[in-house]
Amino acid sequence: MITMVILGGGNVAQHIAKAFATSTEVQVVQMYNRKGVSFQSIPVTQNLSDLVEADIYLLAVSDDAIEDIAHQIPHAQPLVVHTSGSVSIEALSSHKRRGVMYPLQTFSKDRSLDYSTIPWCLEANNNSDYQLLEYITKSISTSFYSIDSEKRKKLHLAAVFVCNFVNHLYQMGYEITEENDIPFDILQPLIQETAAKVTQGTPREMQTGPAKRNDQKTMQKHLEMLALPEKKEIYQILSNAIAQTHGRKEL
Amino acid sequence: MITMVILGGGNVAQHIAKAFATSTEVQVVQMYNRKGVSFQSIPVTQNLSDLVEADIYLLAVSDDAIEDIAHQIPHAQPLVVHTSGSVSIEALSSHKRRGVMYPLQTFSKDRSLDYSTIPWCLEANNNSDYQLLEYITKSISTSFYSIDSEKRKKLHLAAVFVCNFVNHLYQMGYEITEENDIPFDILQPLIQETAAKVTQGTPREMQTGPAKRNDQKTMQKHLEMLALPEKKEIYQILSNAIAQTHGRKEL
Numbered sequence: 194m195i196t197m198v199i200l201g202g203g204n205v206a207q208h209i210a211k212a213f214a215t216s217t218e219v220q221v222v223q224m225y226n227r228k229g230v231s232f233q234s235i236p237v238t239q240n241l242s243d244l245v246e247a248d249i250y251l252l253a254v255s256d257d258a259i260e261d262i263a264h265q266i267p268h269a270q271p272l273v274v275h276t277s278g279s280v281s282i283e284a285l286s287s288h289k290r291r292g293v294m295y296p297l298q299t300f301s302k303d304r305s306l307d308y309s310t311i312p313w314c315l316e317a318n319n320n321s322d323y324q325l326l327e328y329i330t331k332s333i334s335t336s337f338y339s340i341d342s343e344k345r346k347k348l349h350l351a352a353v354f355v356c357n358f359v360n361h362l363y364q365m366g367y368e369i370t371e372e373n374d375i376p377f378d379i380l381q382p383l384i385q386e387t388a389a390k391v392t393q394g395t396p397r398e399m400q401t402g403p404a405k406r407n408d409q410k411t412m413q414k415h416l417e418m419l420a421l422p423e424k425k426e427i428y429q430i431l432s433n434a435i436a437q438t439h440g441r442k443e444l
Numbered sequence: 445m446i447t448m449v450i451l452g453g454g455n456v457a458q459h460i461a462k463a464f465a466t467s468t469e470v471q472v473v474q475m476y477n478r479k480g481v482s483f484q485s486i487p488v489t490q491n492l493s494d495l496v497e498a499d500i501y502l503l504a505v506s507d508d509a510i511e512d513i514a515h516q517i518p519h520a521q522p523l524v525v526h527t528s529g530s531v532s533i534e535a536l537s538s539h540k541r542r543g544v545m546y547p548l549q550t551f552s553k554d555r556s557l558d559y560s561t562i563p564w565c566l567e568a569n570n571n572s573d574y575q576l577l578e579y580i581t582k583s584i585s586t587s588f589y590s591i592d593s594e595k596r597k598k599l600h601l602a603a604v605f606v607c608n609f610v611n612h613l614y615q616m617g618y619e620i621t622e623e624n625d626i627p628f629d630i631l632q633p634l635i636q637e638t639a640a641k642v643t644q645g646t647p648r649e650m651q652t653g654p655a656k657r658n659d660q661k662t663m664q665k666h667l668e669m670l671a672l673p674e675k676k677e678i679y680q681i682l683s684n685a686i687a688q689t690h691g692r693k694e695l
Contacts, residue, residue, distance in 0.1 A: 256659065256661070256662060257661070279662050279665060279666075297630060297631070297633070297634055298633060298634055298637060299634060299637055299638055299641070299650075299652050300652070301641060301649075301650055301652065304641060304644060306637070310633050311633060312630045312633060314630075336630075336633070338626075338627075338630060340626070344624055344625075344626055346665070346669065347620055347621075347623075347624045347626065347669065348620075348621070348624075348626055348630065348631075349662075349666075350620055350666050350669055350670070351616075351617040351620035351621055351626075351631060352617070352631065352634055353653055353654065353666060353679075354613045354614075354616045354617040354620070355613060355614055355616075355617035355631050355634060355635050355638070356634050356635070356638045356652070356653065357651070357652060357653030357654070357655065357656070357686065358613050358678075358682045358686075359610050359613050359614075359635075359638055359639075360638055360641075360642070360647050360650055360651050360652070360653075361647070361651065361682055361685055361686050361689070362605045362606060362609050362610050362613070363605075363606055363610075363642050363647035363650075364646075364647035364648050364651070364689060365602075365605045365606075365685075366602040366603070366605040366606035366647075367646060367647050367648070369598055369599075369601055369602040369605070370598075370599070370602055372598075373595055373598045373599075374595075375591070375595055375598065375599055375602075376589075377646075379548060379563045379565075379587075379589055379599065380548070380599075380602060380603065380606050381642075381643060382548070382549060382561050382562060382563060382587070383548055383549055383550060383603055383606060383607050384606050384607070384610075384639050384642065385639055385640075385643075386549060386550055386557070387550055387606070387607045387610055387611055387639070388610075388635050388636055388638070388639035389636075390550070390552060390555060390611075391611070391614050391632075391635060392632060392636075393555060395615075395618060395628075396611050396612070396614035396615035396617075396618050397615050397618070399550075399552055399611055399614075400608070400611050400612065400615070401550050401551070401552065401607070401608060401611075402604055402607065402608030402611075403604065403608070404608065405608070408507065410507070410508070411507060411530050411600075414530060414597070415530075415600075415601050415604060418597065418598065418601055419601070423681075423684075423685060423688070426681060427609075427681055427682070427685060428604075430674075430677060430678055430681060431609045431612055431678065433674075434612055434616075434674060434678060435608065435609075435612050437674070438612070438615060
């Protein structure tokens, strides 16, 4: 059994603890965070000086804290890994054996996930530790990729577009329905189908709507309906980006 | 049996013909379009003067063509409906009985859909025709709403945000993965989960990412990675919109 200490008290740490709770290869022997929050019966400490010995120390802390906390892990020669999309593996350079396990998913507090489908981006500074990361990842997921720090940063950027920014566009749609006394639920089948479509072809092939078909009249009417200049600007800039992608006239 | 003629040769006309093919209440007796494309064994004509008599004439043509084609439907007292999100019911004012059946979904050519879940936005200029539209809609879907022309325009605008613009953000994510030799499929679980999350709470509650947590360092790194000024601008404007929604500092 491989032993692991999880450092961090946020959503990611909680979800990772929950994912490894089902693993027959890994035992989470301790959690560390300042608030003292744990998962199920895993022992928790609020002091880095009380860390127990383990094979792997996994940091699910904020990007800025990675280097500092890694530096304070006292035990000799453990494998220290972080879980960040945008931080280089070199942030762990105070340790001889270092790695990254970046789960490419959005984690919310009260939302349960199918952990077996989460893609993990793995990196280690030597081959045997890479094999170890692959071995423990396989015990919780069917999906893993070897991705170095440079590519991981790009992937994190892509994730901001397809997740964080997409969610804000959902919010903009939500606000329009709310202001007009329309139930937001009426948009759900469209939201789900738009996401489902890109499993079947490239997003470019799946594009529909006024900007794609150069329907200037409809776009002008839409701009008039948007009262706030910030919202008009988002409408305009995204319509023009679609027009460019499809060789159409801009707004 | 209620008889219907479908006018239009695009994706929407094809999908509507396909949806009504399973209806036991409606028979599509003819299709009209300039290219002469039909669906299964439905008779097709390329001449408006050859339209047969029917209870309902359904226009699934481009917004700009609705008024003109409606005007050319020759038969006395039929119910004429269009399927557009952004055109008023009054575009059909050459007919005494007029209505709208707007399917709130994105239709692509080679993609099959579960028609029973498509929300239809219904409107008619008299109550008995509204009842008739509800009756025929129920024969193909479990989801329909009474939405007038003003609200329908707002809903169409919301649909552009949650579908067309969202799809373009998928495209931006696709381009980042392609430029860096990363398989786009690695982003699929994230895309699907981001869409699935908003069935459980408001998009505002589900927001995650650097702009939400005011992570200026990561946002600056992301801006540096985006080479094209248009892409930087989209990153900046959407990050600022998220910051505003969540009371954070702008980029």
